[in-house]
Amino acid sequence: MDFVGKVILVTGASRGIGAAIAKAFATEGAAIIVNYLQNQTAADATVADCEARGGVALAFQADVTDRQAVDGLVQKTLEEFGKIDVLVNNAFRPYTFDPEARKMHWQLDWSDYQNQIDGAVKAAHIMAQAVLPSMLSRSEGSIIHLASNLVARPTVPYHDYTTAKAALIGFSRNLAMELGPLGIRVNSIAPGLVYPTEASRSTKETMKEAIINQTPLGRIATPEDVSGPVLFLASDWSKFMTGQTLYVDGGMVMG
Amino acid sequence: MTERAGYLPGLDADALQWEAHNYGPREASLLVLLPVLKGEQITAVTQYVRSQACARLKTLPVGQIVDAIDLAVARLLDRQDPYRRKMDNLLPVITGYDREMVHLGLTGYLKTFRKPELQRFLAEDFTNPSILNDFQPLAKGGFGRAFGPDVLGHIWAGNVPGLPLWSLVAGLLVKAGNVGKVSSAEPLFAGWFAQVLAEVEPDLADCLAVVWWRGGDAEPETALLHQADLVLGYGRNESLAAIQSRMPITTRFLAYGHKVSFALVSAAALDPSRAAATARLAAYDVARYDQQGCYAPHVVFVERGGVVSPETFAHYVAHGLAALERKFPRGLLSMAETSGVAAWRHSEEMTVGGQVFGDEAGAWTVSYQAEDTAFRPSGLNRTIRIVAVDTLAVVPTIVAPFKALLQTVGIAAPPKELFALAAALGEVGVTRIAALGDMTTPEAGWHHDGRFNLQDLVEITEIDGRAEAASDRLAPYVD
Numbered sequence: 001m002d003f004v005g006k007v008i009l010v011t012g013a014s015r016g017i018g019a020a021i022a023k024a025f026a027t028e029g030a031a032i033i034v035n036y037l038q039n040q041t042a043a044d045a046t047v048a049d050c051e052a053r054g055g056v057a058l059a060f061q062a063d064v065t066d067r068q069a070v071d072g073l074v075q076k077t078l079e080e081f082g083k084i085d086v087l088v089n090n091a092f093r094p095y096t097f098d099p100e101a102r103k104m105h106w107q108l109d110w111s112d113y114q115n116q117i118d119g120a121v122k123a124a125h126i127m128a129q130a131v132l133p134s135m136l137s138r139s140e141g142s143i144i145h146l147a148s149n150l151v152a153r154p155t156v157p158y159h160d161y162t163t164a165k166a167a168l169i170g171f172s173r174n175l176a177m178e179l180g181p182l183g184i185r186v187n188s189i190a191p192g193l194v195y196p197t198e199a200s201r202s203t204k205e206t207m208k209e210a211i212i213n214q215t216p217l218g219r220i221a222t223p224e225d226v227s228g229p230v231l232f233l234a235s236d237w238s239k240f241m242t243g244q245t246l247y248v249d250g251g252m253v254m255g
Numbered sequence: 256m257t258e259r260a261g262y263l264p265g266l267d268a269d270a271l272q273w274e275a276h277n278y279g280p281r282e283a284s285l286l287v288l289l290p291v292l293k294g295e296q297i298t299a300v301t302q303y304v305r306s307q308a309c310a311r312l313k314t315l316p317v318g319q320i321v322d323a324i325d326l327a328v329a330r331l332l333d334r335q336d337p338y339r340r341k342m343d344n345l346l347p348v349i350t351g352y353d354r355e356m357v358h359l360g361l362t363g364y365l366k367t368f369r370k371p372e373l374q375r376f377l378a379e380d381f382t383n384p385s386i387l388n389d390f391q392p393l394a395k396g397g398f399g400r401a402f403g404p405d406v407l408g409h410i411w412a413g414n415v416p417g418l419p420l421w422s423l424v425a426g427l428l429v430k431a432g433n434v435g436k437v438s439s440a441e442p443l444f445a446g447w448f449a450q451v452l453a454e455v456e457p458d459l460a461d462c463l464a465v466v467w468w469r470g471g472d473a474e475p476e477t478a479l480l481h482q483a484d485l486v487l488g489y490g491r492n493e494s495l496a497a498i499q500s501r502m503p504i505t506t507r508f509l510a511y512g513h514k515v516s517f518a519l520v521s522a523a524a525l526d527p528s529r530a531a532a533t534a535r536l537a538a539y540d541v542a543r544y545d546q547q548g549c550y551a552p553h554v555v556f557v558e559r560g561g562v563v564s565p566e567t568f569a570h571y572v573a574h575g576l577a578a579l580e581r582k583f584p585r586g587l588l589s590m591a592e593t594s595g596v597a598a599w600r601h602s603e604e605m606t607v608g609g610q611v612f613g614d615e616a617g618a619w620t621v622s623y624q625a626e627d628t629a630f631r632p633s634g635l636n637r638t639i640r641i642v643a644v645d646t647l648a649v650v651p652t653i654v655a656p657f658k659a660l661l662q663t664v665g666i667a668a669p670p671k672e673l674f675a676l677a678a679a680l681g682e683v684g685v686t687r688i689a690a691l692g693d694m695t696t697p698e699a700g701w702h703h704d705g706r707f708n709l710q711d712l713v714e715i716t717e718i719d720g721r722a723e724a725a726s727d728r729l730a731p732y733v734d
Contacts, residue, residue, distance in 0.1 A: 137612045139573040181531035182567075183574035 003030035007081040008234065009074075011035045011064050011127065012091025014043035016197035017146065020223030021088055021230050022046055026055025028231065033077050034059045035091065064091050064123040074130040084134045086234040089127055090146045092164075093119030097199055099156045099207055108159055116164035121171050128175060132184075139183035142234045145172045146226075147190040149249040155211065165190075169245055176243030185242040187233045192249025194221045217250035257286045258345060260442040262449035262465040265303030266296060274469070276439065279348035280587065287349070289442055289467045294478035300464045301434050301482035305406045307461035308432030315458065317377065317387040320427055323456035325370040330451050332365050334358075338447045342416070349441055350414045351586030352544060357416055360544065363696055364417050368424060372699030377428060379700035380709040387429060387713075396720030401713040403429025408483030410476075410498060412490030414440035415548050420448060421703065422487050423463065429712045433463040434479060438490075442467060477501050485712060487511070509711055511704055514549035514662035515632055517556065517654070518691060519647050519676060520568065521668035525561025531571045533667050536692030537639075538575025540665055542619070543695045545585055545636045550663040550687070550695050553633040554640045556650050565643035566610075569623035573612055576619035576637060585618045585637050592636055596620065599634025630654050647672070651679040658684035662704060665694040 008025045012018040014036035022032045023046070032050055034057055036043035043059035050057035058080060062073035077084055093116055103112070124145055135141030147169050150162040169188050176186040193200060193211055208220055229246045232238050247253045259273070273288040292300075312320070330336045334343065342361055347354040366372070377384040381401065383391050390398035407426040411419045419435055423445065426433040437445050446465040453460035468475035480486060480498070485507045488498045495510040502508045518540065524533050540552050555572070557565035588596070600620055604611050608626030613619055619637040628642050630653050644650065647668070654661060661684045666673055677688045686705030687697065702708070727733075 136570045136573075137610070138614065139570065139577045139612065140614075181534075181574055182570050183577050 003028040003231075003235070006030045006085040006234075007033070007077070007083055008086040008088065009033040009035065009077055009084050009127075009131065010088040010090055011123065012037070013088075014039045014046055014059070016199070017191070017194055017223045017226050018088075018090040019046045019049075021090060021227045022057065023049050023053060024224070024227035024231055025086075025234070026050035026053040026057060029054055031056040031081050033057075033073075033081075035062055035064065035073060037061065037063055037091070064089075064127055065118050067126050070126045070130045074134070078134060083138065084131045085141060087127055087131045087141070087143045088146070088230060088234070089124045089144065091119070091123060092116075092146070095158070095161050095199060096202065097156070097158065097161075097193075098202055099204075102156060102158055103160075105157075105159055112160040113163060116160040117167055120164040120168045124168060124171055128186075132179075135184050136182060141184040142238075143172075143175065143179075143184065143186045144230055144233050145169070145186075145188040147172075147188045147245060149190045149192045149247050149253045151190060152247070152253045152255075155214075156207075172245070173243045180242055185233075185238070187238070187241060187243065188245040189226060189229050189233065190245050190247045190249070190253070191226045192221050192247075192252050194223055194226060197223060211252070215250040215252045219250060221248060221250065256345075257288060258341075258443060259288045259290075260437065260446055260465075261290045261467055262446040262453075262463070263290060263300055264307070264461040264464055266300050271296070276442075279351070283348060285345055285348045287442060289439070292466050292468050292475050294474040297434075297466060297468070297475045297478040298482055300466065301406055301408075301432075301479060304432040304434055304462060304464050305482075308430070309405060311458050312427070312432065312462040313430045315430070317384055317428060317430070320430070320459075321370055321373045321377070323452065323459055324368060324373060324424055324427060326455040327448065327452040328365050328368045330455065331448070332362060332369075336451075338451050341447060342444065345443060346416045346441070349443060350416060352416070353583040353586065356543065356583040361417060364420075367696075367699040368420060373424070373428070376424075376700045377709065379702075380707050386715075390716075390718060393717070397723060398718040399715045401429065401715055403431040403713050404484035405432055406483045406485075407431035407433050407712065408479045408486040409433065409435035410479075410486065410488045410490070411435060411445070412438050412440075412494070413547060414438070415544050416441060417444050418489075419445040421708070422489075423448065425708045425712060427459070427463070429709055431485075431712065434466060434483065435464070436466050436468065436476075436479065439467075439470065473501065480506065485509070509706070513660065514704065515553050515657065515660050516550050516663035516665070516694060517554040517630065518552045518665035518694065519650060519668065520555060520557045520691075521647060521666075521672055522558040522561035523669050523672065524667040525558070525563040525565075525568060527562055530561070530563035530568055533691060534568055534571030535575040535578075536667075536690075537665070538572050538579055539692050540694040541572075541639045542576060542579040542583060542585070542637055546633065546638070547635070548695050550689075550697065552639065552663075552665060552694060554630055554642055556628075556642050556644050556647060556653075558647050559643055559645050565641065566623055566625070569610075569621055569641040570612075572639065572641060573619070573621040576621065576639075577614060580614065580618045580637075588636055593617075596634040596636055596638055599638055603640065628653055630657060647676060648679070650676075651683045654680075654685075655683040661685045663687040663689055663694050663697075665689050665691040667691050 008030045010022045013022040013034040034046050047057040047059045062069040148165040151166045172188045272291040274291050276287045278285045331339050347357045386401045390400045393399045409422050489511045492512045603622035606627040610623045622640045624642045
């Protein structure tokens with residue numbers, strides 16, 4: 001798997017899973033745009049790490065739910081690298097995964113849902129529209145969405161978060177249908193609980209143990225576990241796959 | 256591997272000079288021996304074919320000739336037949352076209368020469384095909400019989416596999432002896448067909464010959480032009496003009512010169528449920544035989560106003576070409592072809608409102624033009640210009656200056672529009688309207704370049720109505 005000469009845009013890549021994905025592409029020689037919202041220090045660290053691994057990387061700040069900001073992000077990317085081969089929609093609205101402190105259904109306001117849906121689906125929609133002209137000009141491209149295995153198995157019912165991720169998978173499949181005849185592939189990755197990340201740092205040991213007990217491969221996913229399938233879906237190894245959701249959770253969800 | 260080209264009844268193969276030509280990439284190359292014929296040998300073989308055709312072919316009823324061709328074609332449709340295997344294995348090496356494309360192309364093409372299609376071919380040109388066998392009553396009174404030439408000369412060109420079959424079959428159906436010169440670009444198919452025909456119908460074995468001479472050697476060509484009664488020529492206009500200049504004044508010459516084709520897509524075909532499928536068909540027409548046939552599109556005019564824009568349609572075509580590149584990879588290009596594509600691409604990039612896109616390896620290129628509506632030839636080898644127009648009604652005016660060159664137009668439009676466009680295009684010289692996806696596979700009995708394939712080859716001998724009445728007065732039964 002060689003990504004030399006390929007340009008990869010990863011949203012929300014300053015930390016956690018996004019940073020792991022950026023670094024994995026860098027190891028394979030890609031040019032990476034490390035998009036971030038706030039934490040420039042973390043983004044710069046990811047860029048430095050990418051370059052240390054042999055990739056080319058630049059950090060660009062942009063709120064991916066803001067159309068104008070996204071247009072600017074894509075324009076800067078094209079000015080620097082001339083094209084975009086792969087878009088990884090990884091960014092999402094901040095969410096605290098705490099089984100004990102989560103809101104029950106009757107405690108939620110519609111704005112909680114709307115907030116998550118904007119963070120997942122609106123961002124994916126805006127990003128896809130923005131990168132499309134570049135992908136169309138070569139009749140190829142790969143768009144990858146980061147969803148969650150909670151969609152298939154809501155071990156903890158994080159209503160707003162998981163509903164938004166389910167919508168993201170639906171969005172991804174429809175987009176796959178629309179863009180297939182234009183040569184662009186669209187797929188999703190649905191990880192289980194990934195530890196350690198900012199969002200999962202407060203997860204209790206008992207919760208992790210409970211998940212491990214139901215996971216055939218017997219451990220919790222690391223950010224690096226997620227990047228492998230992302231690289232696969234970005235590469236020609238998966239050139240005849242579109243509209244798929246790959247579960248990356250040690251076998252907890254099958255099918 | 257070595258293969259001999261040609262089919263030379265009446266000549267001693269061992270006494271001839273053979274020239275070796277290499278085809279294909281070095282690791283899988285094919286050596287073809289081409290017979291270097293001189294004027295006197297052309298004269299000898301043509302005279303032999305003339306005598307044999309007069310003695311045998313002309314005495315056969317046309318139905319029997321149809322049966323013989325049908326048998327030969329059935330052999331070639333059988334993928335286990337040794338000649339068909341040679342075609343499947345060697346024609347891709349000779350022409351550089353993808354194997355699978357050649358195999359599928361041959362089957363689709365040969366199918367149009369089975370008995371029912373041959374009968375249609377005859378019926379298209381003769382109300383009563385028995386006119387080729389005997390005198391038949393004419394509508395105006397009297398009787399008529401159609402006679403083909405004793406010798407029909409063919410000068411073939413290009414490398415689309417099987418192309419010589421059209422004129423060869425036409426010649427046989429009008430009972431002409433046939434002497435055809437193959438092109439160096441594809442010298443094998445015609446000879447193989449002649450051998451199969453000779454095997455299935457020995458009566459026809461000496462009624463046709465497949466010859467070759469070195470390009471530019473006027474002596475053997477002049478010999479054929481002087482020996483034949485009628486000559487069919489294919490190829491570039493300059494080569495046809497050279498042939499014309501050497502033709503004896505008493506010999507008829509039917510020239511099939513360079514042609515270009517294009518396609519039209521109506522706004523009515525551009526809705527989200529159909530546009531991608533329509534574009535795939537257009538891409539197929541572009542990819543098939545790498546645009547080497549005269550019926551392959553060079554430009555697609557796409558009408559604005561549909562739900563799917565001409566630009567998106569261009570992207571659908573692009574993906575269609577990308578997908579076909581995986582299914583039927585484009586053939587390897589010569590240096591000249593590569594630079595032809597590059598020059599075309601460069602000139603397309605210079606236009607205002609143009610966008611050129613293609614794969615990184617350059618196996619296909621789409622030039623989308625939002626403003627420049629000019630009709631110009633593509634760079635060939637899977638390069639296509641897609642032009643947005645406000646209405647397809649402007650297209651006949653755009654292409655009118657090229658009247659002498661126009662041939663096939665692929666149209667995706669509803670019936671009313673199809674007929675209106677066909678009328679306007681016919682007026683500016685277009686001779687064939689096809690569905691997208693069918694542009695490169697003319698149906699049996701089509702009028703090649705608007706001409707009658709068989710009628711053009713024959714002369715009618717008429718018995719004047721009054722001659723019959725007059726002879727009746729001389730009959731022994733006159734009271």
